Amino acid sequence: MTESAPKPVLRIRDLVVEFKTEMGVIRALDKISFEVMAGESLGIVGESGCGKSVTALSILKLIPSPPGRIAEGSIELDGIEVVSQPEHEMRKVRGALASMIFQEPMTALNPVFTIGNQMVEVIRVHQKVSKTKAKKQAIEMLRTVNIESPEKRIDQYPHELSGGMRQRVMIAMALSCSPKLLIADEPTTALDVTVQAQVMEEIKRLQQEMNMGLILITHDLGVIAESCSRVLVMYCGKIIEMAETGELYKNPRHPYTRGLLDSIPRVRKEKLKTLPTIKGMVPDLADLPKGCRFADRCPKVEDRCRTEEPPLEDTEGGGKVACFHPN
Amino acid sequence: METLQYAIRKLIYAIPLLFGVTFLSFILMVHFGPDLTYSILPKSATQEQIEEIRAELGYDLPFLQRYGKFMKEVVTLDFGSSTSSGEKVSSILKKAVPVSFLVALPAFILANLLGILLALYAANHRGRFPDKAVMVLAAIGMSISYLMVVIAFQLIFCTSYGLNWFPVQGWVEPPPDYPDATAGEIFYYYWYYYWSYVAVPTLASIFVALGYNTRFFRAVIVEELNRDYVRTARAYGVRNRKIMMKHVLKNAMIPISTRIIITLPFVVIAGNLVVEKFFGIPGVGLVTYDAITNGDLPIVKAVVTCTAVLYVLALILTDIVYKIIDPRISYSK
Amino acid sequence: MSEKEVIVGRESLWTKSGRKLLRDRAGVAAMVVVGIYGIIALLVSFGVIAQDWDKLGEEGFEGMSAAHWFGTNINGQDIFARALQGIKTAFQVGVVVAISATAIGGILGAIAGYFHRTIVDEVIMWIYGCIDAIPFYLFVAAVAFALKGAEFTVPVLDLHISLAPYAMHIAMIATFWSSTCRIVRGEVIKIRGLEYIQAAKAIGVGPLTIIRRHVMPNTSHLLLVQSTIAFVGAIKSEVILTFLGLGVKEGVSWGIMLSESINDVLRGHMGNFLGASGFLFVLVIAFNMFADALQDALDPKKVSG
Numbered sequence: 001m002t003e004s005a006p007k008p009v010l011r012i013r014d015l016v017v018e019f020k021t022e023m024g025v026i027r028a029l030d031k032i033s034f035e036v037m038a039g040e041s042l043g044i045v046g047e048s049g050c051g052k053s054v055t056a057l058s059i060l061k062l063i064p065s066p067p068g069r070i071a072e073g074s075i076e077l078d079g080i081e082v083v084s085q086p087e088h089e090m091r092k093v094r095g096a097l098a099s100m101i102f103q104e105p106m107t108a109l110n111p112v113f114t115i116g117n118q119m120v121e122v123i124r125v126h127q128k129v130s131k132t133k134a135k136k137q138a139i140e141m142l143r144t145v146n147i148e149s150p151e152k153r154i155d156q157y158p159h160e161l162s163g164g165m166r167q168r169v170m171i172a173m174a175l176s177c178s179p180k181l182l183i184a185d186e187p188t189t190a191l192d193v194t195v196q197a198q199v200m201e202e203i204k205r206l207q208q209e210m211n212m213g214l215i216l217i218t219h220d221l222g223v224i225a226e227s228c229s230r231v232l233v234m235y236c237g238k239i240i241e242m243a244e245t246g247e248l249y250k251n252p253r254h255p256y257t258r259g260l261l262d263s264i265p266r267v268r269k270e271k272l273k274t275l276p277t278i279k280g281m282v283p284d285l286a287d288l289p290k291g292c293r294f295a296d297r298c299p300k301v302e303d304r305c306r307t308e309e310p311p312l313e314d315t316e317g318g319g320k321v322a323c324f325h326p327n
Numbered sequence: 328m329e330t331l332q333y334a335i336r337k338l339i340y341a342i343p344l345l346f347g348v349t350f351l352s353f354i355l356m357v358h359f360g361p362d363l364t365y366s367i368l369p370k371s372a373t374q375e376q377i378e379e380i381r382a383e384l385g386y387d388l389p390f391l392q393r394y395g396k397f398m399k400e401v402v403t404l405d406f407g408s409s410t411s412s413g414e415k416v417s418s419i420l421k422k423a424v425p426v427s428f429l430v431a432l433p434a435f436i437l438a439n440l441l442g443i444l445l446a447l448y449a450a451n452h453r454g455r456f457p458d459k460a461v462m463v464l465a466a467i468g469m470s471i472s473y474l475m476v477v478i479a480f481q482l483i484f485c486t487s488y489g490l491n492w493f494p495v496q497g498w499v500e501p502p503p504d505y506p507d508a509t510a511g512e513i514f515y516y517y518w519y520y521y522w523s524y525v526a527v528p529t530l531a532s533i534f535v536a537l538g539y540n541t542r543f544f545r546a547v548i549v550e551e552l553n554r555d556y557v558r559t560a561r562a563y564g565v566r567n568r569k570i571m572m573k574h575v576l577k578n579a580m581i582p583i584s585t586r587i588i589i590t591l592p593f594v595v596i597a598g599n600l601v602v603e604k605f606f607g608i609p610g611v612g613l614v615t616y617d618a619i620t621n622g623d624l625p626i627v628k629a630v631v632t633c634t635a636v637l638y639v640l641a642l643i644l645t646d647i648v649y650k651i652i653d654p655r656i657s658y659s660k
Numbered sequence: 661m662s663e664k665e666v667i668v669g670r671e672s673l674w675t676k677s678g679r680k681l682l683r684d685r686a687g688v689a690a691m692v693v694v695g696i697y698g699i700i701a702l703l704v705s706f707g708v709i710a711q712d713w714d715k716l717g718e719e720g721f722e723g724m725s726a727a728h729w730f731g732t733n734i735n736g737q738d739i740f741a742r743a744l745q746g747i748k749t750a751f752q753v754g755v756v757v758a759i760s761a762t763a764i765g766g767i768l769g770a771i772a773g774y775f776h777r778t779i780v781d782e783v784i785m786w787i788y789g790c791i792d793a794i795p796f797y798l799f800v801a802a803v804a805f806a807l808k809g810a811e812f813t814v815p816v817l818d819l820h821i822s823l824a825p826y827a828m829h830i831a832m833i834a835t836f837w838s839s840t841c842r843i844v845r846g847e848v849i850k851i852r853g854l855e856y857i858q859a860a861k862a863i864g865v866g867p868l869t870i871i872r873r874h875v876m877p878n879t880s881h882l883l884l885v886q887s888t889i890a891f892v893g894a895i896k897s898e899v900i901l902t903f904l905g906l907g908v909k910e911g912v913s914w915g916i917m918l919s920e921s922i923n924d925v926l927r928g929h930m931g932n933f934l935g936a937s938g939f940l941f942v943l944v945i946a947f948n949m950f951a952d953a954l955q956d957a958l959d960p961k962k963v964s965g
Contacts, residue, residue, distance in 0.1 A: 060562055062558060062561055062562055066454045066455070067454075087567075088566075090564075091564045091565075091566055092564065093564070094561065094562055094563060094564035095562065095563035095564040096564060099562070099563065100562040100563075102555060102558070102559060102562075104555055107554060107555040107556065108555045108556060108558070108559045109556055109559065110556040110559075110560070110574050110578070111556070111578070111653070111654070111655055112577050112578055112652060112653055112654060113573075113574070113577070118560075121560075121565060121569075121573075122563040122564070122565065125563065125564045125565055125566070126564060157654040157655070159654070159655045170559075173559075173563060174563070
């Protein structure tokens, strides 16, 4: 990295998040570290339960507690240490410094209040403005996310809008206080395929216009290919690979990443009989294998993988990988 | 206007239910009900007298005609006269309903209000000590029999074994006739005696209802707290108190108001049999109790039917309240 | 949340719930208390203990002594023995009402849910809607009115059983089934939409077989919880109904003891009151705690504890 490199808006170091369950304490995140620069877009992929969403929620300290808690590590948001921040200080961070878009636009908005009511509330949490002024701002924001006739929409209830429109409202709300970091947790998964691309386009455009850092969480590598400059692959609460997007797609180093890429259906020259899948099941977080967490499913497994956990090490491609025999 | 139309439509939908509750009352209390012939007539009655009274009571009518007669009573709210006192049922109830209302209302309001507050408090600390403490107290409250509570409270508050603050039993009498009593003095008289008779029953009723209410309201609020919109509001920095009092409470008001409205007719009309009987308060509860013990069918019939019909009307009211709270419900449904 | 999917084991609901229940200390304690009450109820029923509960003593209102642990009542009868007899009465009422009400509610709820959006469902909903509309105590009174003089005749043996003493049981069953019915109906509507039921339908399995084989077993955990709730409801209602003169008339029950105690306490004799309410309170709170533990253990959604 050169001297002129932009400052990171987010720096996570050795983050450990634990959940208390009836099977004992499990580590949903086990010592993960990464950074997001201003204006950069980082994709996080992995299967459900790998810790993607927990990562997103920890950044804003939204882990439901109990049963969850941040046990170790540091999360620095634009220079502010989040982990030690008391709840009333966190409120000023949420929505203003870092904001979030959720997966289910159906349920993520309160059904019994109008769009305007909820948007005005968020604006007035962070800015000392009158209700009328906040409403004007909200209408402007709706216009920014390309909602037609926002003056009319603002007085409607969530159920009166389509899924895509609701997600646009979410985006407008999330960006209404110009955050430096936007976390999008599966923002298009619940939408119609035709709408998915439009909403993703919208997020990308606004990210560039506002020069925000973006974390895009998804299980869909296709979405990441189109919108992220860097990718982080997670498995069972650990980062197993991190690389520039182009590099990762061209040259996946971890067998798991390779498996993920192979299982994307795509138009190929040669016809495949069956779509390759990753064999086996994700291990139980409460009962993890001793060595590499992917060992049981790995085609290249050796004895060493079962006894020792591979550390996350630099690759010649400029990324990082946690594997004893990367590609 | 739209709301009125909506209410009328709901009323039409409720017709089968109204028919059902009146039919059930008829079957239980008229068709299979007790034969009153011999409780009205002296033992030495002649056969003609018996037949005459049976005809008058409608016992010789076929099923449908008897039902028609019963329905006429329901619609005109004229259930005849009490078989024990001879007084018109409607005039008995006219005196008793306001009394029940006055006895039940303070407890009803306070038990719901306190229940909601405790539930909010517990839900806000869910999983932690304050929540557990409230829930344990609620479980204890739920496990104590109403009868135990009234006996214990009477002992504690109304007798010389305890504090002896309130009269053991009874109800407000009209004030003694002082010609120069001012309106203020008369008001004070009523106010004073009202509270002295209503205080202990109110405390007992709150004690009994609070556990159930808190538990129910807490469950509703906790369920709302787990919804995605709460996470959204938190993620955008909305303060916890506002999430609770605005977002969660308005959504939770849907089931909470249902429960409150639906119990209302039982509280107001059916009165509270236990409290009124125990503290000798001449409301609907006591009237009904006496009617049950004396086999005074017209009164029981009137109370059961009126409560059931009011319950159905309360159900319609809940639909209207839903509509006001929840924008997702449209008038056309 | 996604993390939960990973943690949930792959064992059956029942074994998992059983383990969960056994780890719940309050739940186990409650279960033990209910068990002890149950054993006492059996011992009383088989005539092993507390048989001289109606033996009149020479003197009323004796204090506590080795002979009379809780003292005696106005007629000099031993209050402790009467309280133990009360356990038997409570279990008798509770068991009869709980089993009948949940059975009726479960069956009707399964039928209503399975035939959701048909006239069958409408009719069942209409019936419980009507019953819910009538206040419980008045409903019992009405049933008592209706059953006055009614007889149940066993034809061959020429037995005539008067139904009047069972007005309380019948009325409780007639009201308590509706909550079970409502809950089971809701669950069945959910289950009905699941793939395996659709699959069974698609290959031509009849509705009754589907209800019996696939739907009912998936509601059994609800029935268990509902029956504990009905049990508690029944023994608490017995006390109130007896006080109102609509409940137990023969033998002895906690309701009878508490009703007697109303006059006793005003004269400073607490034996009846403390004896009956102590036994009643402990049983009800134990049962409530047991029902809660059961509900938690059987709730597959509840992961953390």
